[in-house]
Amino acid sequence: MSEKLIFEHSAPGRSATAQYPEVAAEAAIPEALRRRTPPALPEVSELQAVRHYTRLSQLNFSIDTHFYPLGSCTMKYNPRACNAYAMLPGFLQRHPLAPESTGQGVMQCLWELQEMLKAVTGMRGVSLTPMAGAQGEFAGVAMIRAYHRARGDDTRREIIVPDAAHGTNPATATMCGCSVREIPSLPDGDIDLDALRAQLGPQTAGIMLTNPSTLGVFERRIREVADIVHKAGGLLYYDGANLNAILGKVRPGDMGFDVIHMNLHKTFSTPHGGGGPGSGAVGVSERLLPYLPVPVVGREGERFRWLDERDLPQTIGRLSAFAGNTGVLLRAYVYMRMLGREGMHRVSGFAVLNSNYLMARLRKAGFEPAYPGRRASHEFILTLRREAREFGATAMDFAKRLLDYGYHAPTTYFPLLVPECLLIEPTETEARAELDGFVEAMSAIRQEAQTEPDKLKGAPYTLPVRRLDDVRAARQLDLAWRAA
Amino acid sequence: MPFIPHTANDIREMLAVIGVPDIDALFDEIPRELRCEVLESIPAGLTEMEVGRLMEERATRDGRRLNFIGAGAYEHHIPAAIWAIVARGEFYSAYTPYQAEASQGTLQLLYEFQSMMTSLTGMQASNASLYDGASAVAEACLMAVRANRRSKSARILVPAALNPVYRAVLASITGNQDVSVEVLPYDARGGHLSTAALEKYRGEDVTALVIQQPNFFGTLEDVDALTDLAHAEGMLVIAVVNPTSLAVLKPPGEWGSKGVDIVCGEGQPLGVPLSSGGPYFGFMTTRMEHVRQMPGRIVGRTVDLDGKPGYTLTLQAREQHIRRSKATSNICTNQGLLVTAATIYLALLGAKGLAQVANASIERTAQLVAALTRIRGVHAVFDRPRFNEAVLQLDRPVAPVLEALTARGIVGGYDLAPHYPALGCALLVCATETRTAADIDAYARALAEVLDEAAAA
Numbered sequence: 001m002s003e004k005l006i007f008e009h010s011a012p013g014r015s016a017t018a019q020y021p022e023v024a025a026e027a028a029i030p031e032a033l034r035r036r037t038p039p040a041l042p043e044v045s046e047l048q049a050v051r052h053y054t055r056l057s058q059l060n061f062s063i064d065t066h067f068y069p070l071g072s073c074t075m076k077y078n079p080r081a082c083n084a085y086a087m088l089p090g091f092l093q094r095h096p097l098a099p100e101s102t103g104q105g106v107m108q109c110l111w112e113l114q115e116m117l118k119a120v121t122g123m124r125g126v127s128l129t130p131m132a133g134a135q136g137e138f139a140g141v142a143m144i145r146a147y148h149r150a151r152g153d154d155t156r157r158e159i160i161v162p163d164a165a166h167g168t169n170p171a172t173a174t175m176c177g178c179s180v181r182e183i184p185s186l187p188d189g190d191i192d193l194d195a196l197r198a199q200l201g202p203q204t205a206g207i208m209l210t211n212p213s214t215l216g217v218f219e220r221r222i223r224e225v226a227d228i229v230h231k232a233g234g235l236l237y238y239d240g241a242n243l244n245a246i247l248g249k250v251r252p253g254d255m256g257f258d259v260i261h262m263n264l265h266k267t268f269s270t271p272h273g274g275g276g277p278g279s280g281a282v283g284v285s286e287r288l289l290p291y292l293p294v295p296v297v298g299r300e301g302e303r304f305r306w307l308d309e310r311d312l313p314q315t316i317g318r319l320s321a322f323a324g325n326t327g328v329l330l331r332a333y334v335y336m337r338m339l340g341r342e343g344m345h346r347v348s349g350f351a352v353l354n355s356n357y358l359m360a361r362l363r364k365a366g367f368e369p370a371y372p373g374r375r376a377s378h379e380f381i382l383t384l385r386r387e388a389r390e391f392g393a394t395a396m397d398f399a400k401r402l403l404d405y406g407y408h409a410p411t412t413y414f415p416l417l418v419p420e421c422l423l424i425e426p427t428e429t430e431a432r433a434e435l436d437g438f439v440e441a442m443s444a445i446r447q448e449a450q451t452e453p454d455k456l457k458g459a460p461y462t463l464p465v466r467r468l469d470d471v472r473a474a475r476q477l478d479l480a481w482r483a484a
Numbered sequence: 485m486p487f488i489p490h491t492a493n494d495i496r497e498m499l500a501v502i503g504v505p506d507i508d509a510l511f512d513e514i515p516r517e518l519r520c521e522v523l524e525s526i527p528a529g530l531t532e533m534e535v536g537r538l539m540e541e542r543a544t545r546d547g548r549r550l551n552f553i554g555a556g557a558y559e560h561h562i563p564a565a566i567w568a569i570v571a572r573g574e575f576y577s578a579y580t581p582y583q584a585e586a587s588q589g590t591l592q593l594l595y596e597f598q599s600m601m602t603s604l605t606g607m608q609a610s611n612a613s614l615y616d617g618a619s620a621v622a623e624a625c626l627m628a629v630r631a632n633r634r635s636k637s638a639r640i641l642v643p644a645a646l647n648p649v650y651r652a653v654l655a656s657i658t659g660n661q662d663v664s665v666e667v668l669p670y671d672a673r674g675g676h677l678s679t680a681a682l683e684k685y686r687g688e689d690v691t692a693l694v695i696q697q698p699n700f701f702g703t704l705e706d707v708d709a710l711t712d713l714a715h716a717e718g719m720l721v722i723a724v725v726n727p728t729s730l731a732v733l734k735p736p737g738e739w740g741s742k743g744v745d746i747v748c749g750e751g752q753p754l755g756v757p758l759s760s761g762g763p764y765f766g767f768m769t770t771r772m773e774h775v776r777q778m779p780g781r782i783v784g785r786t787v788d789l790d791g792k793p794g795y796t797l798t799l800q801a802r803e804q805h806i807r808r809s810k811a812t813s814n815i816c817t818n819q820g821l822l823v824t825a826a827t828i829y830l831a832l833l834g835a836k837g838l839a840q841v842a843n844a845s846i847e848r849t850a851q852l853v854a855a856l857t858r859i860r861g862v863h864a865v866f867d868r869p870r871f872n873e874a875v876l877q878l879d880r881p882v883a884p885v886l887e888a889l890t891a892r893g894i895v896g897g898y899d900l901a902p903h904y905p906a907l908g909c910a911l912l913v914c915a916t917e918t919r920t921a922a923d924i925d926a927y928a929r930a931l932a933e934v935l936d937e938a939a940a941a
Contacts, residue, residue, distance in 0.1 A: 021917035027846035038835035040603040049831045057574035059589035064573025090543030096761030105542030119525040131615040134814040170809035177660035273821030274590035275580035277763035317656030321618035322761030340529025357498040431489035463585040465794035473786035473798040481599040
């Protein structure tokens with residue numbers, strides 16, 4: 001199965017003229033500023049375009065078509081209602097700079113979303129403006145720096161991260177002008193507190209943590225971590241990547257975190273869209289309230305209005321042209337209203353049930369959990385080091401072969417410190433039969449690894465393409481089609 | 485239980501396999517004293533029907549008015565086919581295409597998008613998009629600091645007529661990175677950036693010049709002279725462009741004698757609804773020599789084990805998940821769904837359709853300016869050629885006039901006073917192909933009434 005490029009469907013002079021506006025004459029543009037040769041865009045009929053892009057869509061795995069146990073990504077069902085109600089004409093047609101009086105409906109939704117996110121995270125203030133998790137992280141670390149700077153303590157420029165942290169954590173620290181120190185994890189997955197104490201000092205701006213961590217376990221001594229870091233003058237940043245594991249059970253604010261970003265495209269079920277749009281709302285404790293990125297929705301009696309630099313003079317500023325990914329925020333709002341307070345507890349309850357069930361079944365099937373003495377959170381790690389040693393079958397081989405069995409691969413080779421690992425996150429929206437099918441596929445693949453080891457190396461076989469030559473892609477760069 | 489498929493029997497059997505009595509026992513590693521009980525302040529759950537009713541009421545309250553604002557977000561016709569395809573689950577609910585074999589649809593589409601954007605901008609390489617136009621400008625400036633190896637200063641020159649919100653976002657994002665941003669004044673008569681404003685930097689170490697075309701006032705800049713002058717002084721040139729305009733305006737790859745170094749901008753005009761501010765997408769293209777300094781996802785064409793063509797994410801050594809603290813940016817998403825919309829938009833419109841959208845926008849804006857400046861007390865401010873926006877001067881403060889227009893069902897433009905006090909009572913207006921002659925008449929009549937009433941009061 002494959003599909004030509006849209007340019008290869010093109011023929012000179014063909015067009016989808018129903019889409020053209022009428023123009024009386026070519027506009028008067030000074031000769032020196034005028035385009036001379038038209039851009040090489042396709043010339044196709046509307047049906048050709050529709051068929052082409054429909055066919056392309058069919059080359060994808062997606063949540064709607066496949067089980068997607070991608071660790072750390074929370075690929076849960078995206079309810080259709082969230083899309084439908086966020087795309088009502090009144091919301092879609094409104095210009096972001098139209099007077100506030102014309103946006104009270106959308107602003108009420110956003111204000112209530114801020115309040116609900118405060119409630120589930122235990123934070124004092126929320127700004128919805130960051131457009132992705134990484135931008136939420138940026139906002140968080142920028143607020144930490146602004147806080148220290150306002151106290152005349154601008155030498156605090158070091159951010160501590162565990163060795164299992166997401167790559168965005170150190171990259172964000174750098175973007176905020178900080179340097180990064182890594183601390184090791186203990187064999188049971190918890191943070192090494194002695195190593196942490198040794199790294200803390202007057203240079204410490206803060207620490208970035210996920211809890212449960214990327215190792216799929218809950219950091220049990222989190223209060224102690226918070227106390228140690230706070231005593232050393234640092235602040236605690238909560239990376240909300242794993243919030244799905246604890247929603248309604250324990251709140252980052254109660255654990256002692258000062259700032260958190262939430263991935264609304266994970267926990268609150270807004271679509272991943274093939275890589276975006278995300279949404280990375282941030283929440284803060286009392287001491288970081290003045291620094292929230294603007295704009296924030298405020299309420300005055302029955303009116304809603306944007307709070308900006310005049311209301312929050314110490315803000316870290318603006319991160320997007322308007323107010324973040326509004327349409328994504330509306331989807332998260334619809335999702336939270338449908339779940340309600342009792343639904344929040346259920347999200348984490350069933351996410352953790354599915355995860356522990358899948359881990360138990362895989363373990364009984366002979367696979368090795370990386371942290372066998374621990375409860376799984378909403379996700380867990382398998383290490384395939386034994387399969388790699390005995391049969392030469394790597395985590396990547398398993399991942400690619402799973403695609404042939406109709407399962408999206410789990411996250412592979414992350415976190416980096418567990419050899420040959422698969423990070424598996426089933427989410428709460430998967431039925432038990434789906435999990436059982438996944439266990440059967442894993443067992444069958446291990447069987448293949450023993451009897452036909454070459455078969456795994458060649459996988460996948462049934463997808464639109466087989467394994468791609470990444471080295472060639474990077475060496476012989478072909479980034480755009482050109483007319484022959 | 486909404487969206488949770490478990491039966492009572494499933495739960496019982498699954499707990500037995502795990503070996504715990506109930507779901508709560510699975511949380512026993514969380515210290516008791518940290519557990520929260522009930523989230524009182526979150527309302528009880530609603531059915532889809534109930535939420536639907538609530539959302540309909542709020543969307544209806546925000547209503548539909550005749551819009552004449554641009555200022556970075558433009559109302560264009562969006563072909564019905566676009567969002568019907570974008571909303572397909574295979575695009576909507578797919579993850580970032582890390583598993584290339586299972587993501588060829590998204591990857592090929594991104595490759596097509598990159599091809600369209602390089603051609604539209606006249607450059608050689610495109611990324612798969614950034615968050616929005618504002619953050620794209622900030623990323624372009626950081627990229628220029630990395631790419632201009634002869635410059636040590638990390639000084640960036642931006643015109644005062646660059647979208648003021650882009651300047652604000654640039655300040656927030658580069659604020660902690662020892663980048664200095666200096667603002668160049670606009671010419672009082674033309675509203676453009678004159679080469680004279682650049683002259684005082686001759687012989688100095690400046691990393692890059694940002695040029696917005698058309699600029700925030702809708703005015704067309706003298707891009708050739710500015711580009712050549714900046715290049716002669718060792719600066720890189722960053723073009724910030726409206727993609728629709730490139731169907732008829734000279735692409736940045738042809739500005740001056742060498743073309744610019746980095747192009748970026750807001751992609752929203754290409755099939756993305758105004759949606760109260762987002763999600764939109766930013767785009768970025770560059771010369772091949774700078775491609776390794778470009779942030780964001782990039783898709784390349786390669787072959788599979790059988791030699792068959794296929795698409796994959798490439799140059800990942802730039803990115804955070806490989807390079808960590810030394811990455812070009814912390815960015816790890818693009819705006820995939822919006823890029824899907826934009827790619828289908830460009831396929832449906834083609835070069836000719838896009839040119840007609842651009843020409844129609846220029847024409848309707850000219851008609852709008854003519855209609856409004858016939859009203860006593862309304863004047864056009866700048867005398868240079870423009871694209872789809874214009875600055876008008878009123879004889880009284882703009883904000884109350886806009887409120888009065890809103891009551892008449894018209895969103896009349898953007899008040900420039902907060903960002904450009906020197907322009908006095910200045911209003912930025914916009915018309916695209918979506919505004920008919922009747923719309924323009926309606927606006928002119930309403931504005932005349934509002935100004936008359938205000939004068940009489």
